[in-house]
Amino acid sequence: MHRARRGLVALAATGLLATGVVAVSAAPAAAATTTINVNGGIVGRTFDGVGAISGGGGNSRLLVDYPEPQRSQILDYLFKPNYGAAVQLLKLEIGGDANSTDGSEPSHEHVRGDINCNVGYEFWLGEQALARNPNIRIVALPWAAPGWIGGGNFWSQDMIDYDVAWLNCAKGHGINVNYIGGWNERGHDSGWYKNLRTGLNNAGFSSVQIVGDDSGWGMADEFGADPALKNAVGVLGNHYVCGYLSQADSCSTTSNARSSGKPLWASEFGSQDDMAGVVPYIRTVNRGYLDAEISGYMNWPLIAAITPNLPYSTVGLMDAGSPWSGAYRVGKNLWANAHYAQFTQPGWKYLNSSASGYLGGNRANGSYVSLKSPNNTDYTTVYETSGTTATQTINVTVSGGLSTGTVHVWATDMGSSNPNDWFVRQADVNPSGGAYSLTLQPNRIYTLSTTSGQAKGNAASPAGNGLALPYSDNFDGYAQRKQPKYTEDMQGSFETRACAAGRSGTCLQQVAPQRPINWQDDSDAFTLIGDPSWTNYTVSLDVNMQQAGTVTLLGRANVQNRPQNRQAAYQLRVSDTGAWSIVRHSNTNTDTTLASGTRAALGLNTWHNLKLGFSGGQITATVDATVVGTANDFTYGSGQAGVGVVGYQTDQFDNLSVTANSGPVLSVLRGIGSGRCADVPALSQTNGTQLALWDCNGGANQTFTQTASKQLQVYGTKCLDVAGASTADGAKVQIWDCNGGTNQQWNVNADGTVVGVGSGKCLDATANGTANGTLLEIWTCNGGDNQKWARS
Structure with a gap:
């Protein structure tokens, strides 16, 4: 060179x-x-900021339920200048009663004309952000919409009016929105965007810039032939401009976007673990400018304030999925954001020529950007x-x-x-x-x-712990139209409302009366409640059916795959006609009926009590104090409670209680060194299947029962076994029919070691491996973290 x-x-x-x-x-x-x-x-170009997205969806849900001082500590880490991430751009979701990734954000207008400006938690979060940084820029974007919008047509005047109503609500909370988008990752209707500009101007929001179109750069291709569209749009935004779930080595845009005269944004990037995603994070915000002249960045999501059984539970700047304990984790991604946001501000100018580039002229050496x-x-x-x-x-x-x-x-x-x-x-x-x-x-x-004043926040998280049983909520302590604590709506919307059918006080009600305009696949409306680590318990709930149909009581709600209809759980389904069933629903969206029958009709507008109980593999269903059915199934050993409806009936629920049952202790073996769980690969129940490390997911193939005879049982019938009763280093650890041998007996010690009674050797992750698929064996105990296991 x-x-x-x-x-x-x-x-x-x-x-x-x-x-x-x-x-x-x-x-x-x-x-x-x-x-x-x-x-x-x-x-x-002018720098527009680095920040993150709350929404798309439900990702901030549990943050509002955190106790003080931990809630304020988390908010400080996210928003307080010269403390943590110091987020400069915050995108809030305009909720639509439908799941938009990890949950369903509630609508401010479930039915036409009934506007609730205190819905959900996005307005609260915006208030908290602005209280810490009045200069933060607020972006708004819908992922879904209630079904009444445009008769099911998102690109309608109804949707423009809906957006304007949300902006008015935000303004009432002291939130002056700076930018608004169209429909997340669903392309664009050019005429609608022009009408949105007119609607915003007529409603007094002429200063709110429109971001188009959060799907690609294609809108820029229309500007030459459609100057009205060009004038309507203030910012061009695209997602994952440096690749989705990639290492973000290089980034791209188009010539039409670059020459449009509009700021170019990575209006969503990230989707990676708050620790492991740090390299693509910093590469995106550096190389996005170098390769594509991107000047604004928003990581998805802001925080994973969701329970760990949901997808993306450690994705964001930090994670906080345990409000009952106050525990949280500050990720490396947060500090990557701080490296920009604590030293720059929107309105700064990028510097070109050799002030920004690749070290040594080669991207393999790294990059640098000056402002x-x-x-x-x-x-x-x-x-x-x-x-x-x-x-x-x-x-x-x-x-x-x-x-x-x-x-x-x-x-x-x-x-x-x-x-x-x-x-x-x-x-x-x-x-x-x-x-x-x-x-x-x-x-x-x-x-x-050359700037000064930067600092690193030093608040520390408490240790995590489970939500203790018994747990109950009669919903009377909430104002109307609130989400009760520790609930996570997955589809539809569950809010506190005045009880009906002759009952006084406040109840929980599913209030989305029809199928929404979904962003991802449809499902029945349901909400999850409480702690995924709950094992042996009975969940009880009063039910008032407002329309003909079926209600569902969920238990041991375990790992959810996308979309939300892939929620692993046991369900008690009861119809107004009296038909009932105990169903195992899998995270591949398949149902297995374990028991079913019919009892007297429940009817409508009357209160009834449902119970679903678990003790080891025994499942018991009760309606109005009468056991209607039982089943024996060991597929799910732990999980949350939940409630739902088949469809979108506006049924009511009251007097939730979750009480502990006796039964074998079911738990996982989580490697201290790897953070991964002992796993029977592919859910195999074949004798001789060797165990391996895998991402913890709470599945039956990761759930072990410790018996009084020192066995570690899986599936209720198979034991953790040393092949051939060997005592040699490297002997494989497998599953086998329980037979009482000492090669199937284990001492689970306080120091985290799991030692074979017959061999005297430790359960060991081969060669200190930490990756998925690392095989398990026995080895001479040496104190290594690959030989220590947490029972949680």
């Missing part, structure tokens, strides 16, 4: 001179010394050396009116599991004559900035 051409070559490599779709590839290069000129006079403040003095450069193994040197000169004073340095070791290595202030750099050098370590994020 000829140094005289470095500025031009750097621009070409970043895509800032390109005119078409960018797909730059480069062979890995040896670590390099990079010469960088941070010139304040060579500016690029300057509107004061034309302060600047910030963010470096990432992800994937590198050697140190690199940068030689920096500062010019163009930028400060030549002290540069503050902050760093995160992306490969470290120690939080003390994330977002750590380093020694300052003092330029000489506007020049300085710095050695960059591998696999790091560095922020170099």
Whole structure:
């Protein structure tokens, strides 16, 4: 590379001179010394901020149920300037009573004309964000809509009026929305977008910019022939511009989008674990600009405030799925966001030429992006050396009116599991004559900035614990139209309403009266309640059927796959006619009827009591104090309670109680070193199947019963077994019909070891492996984390 051409070559490599779709590839290069000129006079696009998305859907649900001080600690980590992520763009979901990934966000207008501006938790979250950072920019976007909208047509005037009503509600909460989108990932209707602009202007929201279209860059292709559409849209937004669930090595846009004159946003990216996703996170916000001139970024989601049996339960900036304990986890993704948001602000300008580029001119070495403040003095450069193994040197000169004073340095070791290595202030750099050098370590994020005041929040999470039984809720302690604590609506909407059928007080009611305009597949309306670690219990609930149909009482609601109709659970289904059944519903959306029958009709507008009980593999169904049926099934050993309807009946429920039953203790063996569970592969029940590590999912093939005779049983009939009664290191651990042998007896010790009675050796993850599929064996006990197991 000829140094005289470095500025031009750097621009070409970043895509800032390109005119078409960018797909730059480069062979890995040896670590390099990079010469960088941070010139304040060579500016690029305006920076619009980095942030995240609450919604799409239900991802923030349990945050509002957290106790203090933990709830405020989490909110501070997300929004407080100079403390944590310092989110600059916050997208809120306009709820539509339908599941939009991990839950159903409630509508502010379940039926036409009945507007509730205190619905759900999105307005509350917006208030909390603005209280901590009044300069945060708020974005709004619907994923779904109530079924009355446009007679089922989303692209209708009804939807525009619906959006305007939501904006008025937000305004009543002191939330001035800056941007609004159309329909998440569902393309666009150009005429509708133009009508939306007119509707917003007529309603007094002319300052609210429209983002189009959260599906692709195709809208930009229409601008030449449709200037009215171009004038209506303020921002072009696309999702996963650096690849979905990729390492975000390169990013792309189109020539029409780039030349449109509109800001270009990664209006959704991420979808990755709050720890493991840190590399694609920082690459996206760096390389998104270098390759595609993206100037605004929103990670999906903001937080995983959902229970761990749901999809994406550790995805976001942090996760908080245990409100009863107050426990939460601050992810590395959060500190990646801090590396930008604590050192820049929307309105700063990107700096081009060699101020932004790839280290050594090769993306294999990492990337860097520089921005300057509107004061034309302060600047910030963010470096990432992800994937590198050697140190690199940068030689920096500062010019163009930028400060030549002290540069503050902050760093995160992306490969470290120690939080003390994330977002750590380093020694300052003092330029000489506007020049300085710095050695960059591998696999790091560095922020170099002339700004000051940054800090790392130090609030600590308490230890997690389960939600103790008995648990009850009569719903009388809530205001009308609220979601009771520890409930997670999966489809439809469950709110507190005045009890009907002669009962006083407040009840829980399913209030979405018809199928919504769904974003993902339809299902029956249901809500989950409580703790996925509950095992042996009876859930009891009073039911008042408002229309003919069937209600469902759920128990041991276990792992859910997308969409929400793939919720593993046992169900007691009872019809108004008196027909009942005990059903095992799988996370592949298949039903197995375990027992069924008929009793006297329940009728309508009368109260009845349903119970569903679990003790080991024994399942008992009770209606009005009479046992109607029993079944024996060991498929699901633990899970939440829940309630639902078959369809969208507006039935009512009251007097929830969950009480503990006696029975064998069912739990998993979670590896301390791996975080993964001992698993019988592919749900096999074949003798000789060797156990392996797998992501914990609470399935029957990961659920073990510890018996009085020291067996660890799975499926109720198979035992954890050392093959051939061997005592040799490396002997495989398998399942086998229980036979009472000492090779099937285990001591589960307080230090976390699981030691075979016959061998005297430890249950061991082979070769210290932590990956899915790592086989389990016995090995001489050595104190390693691959030989320690948590029973939870």
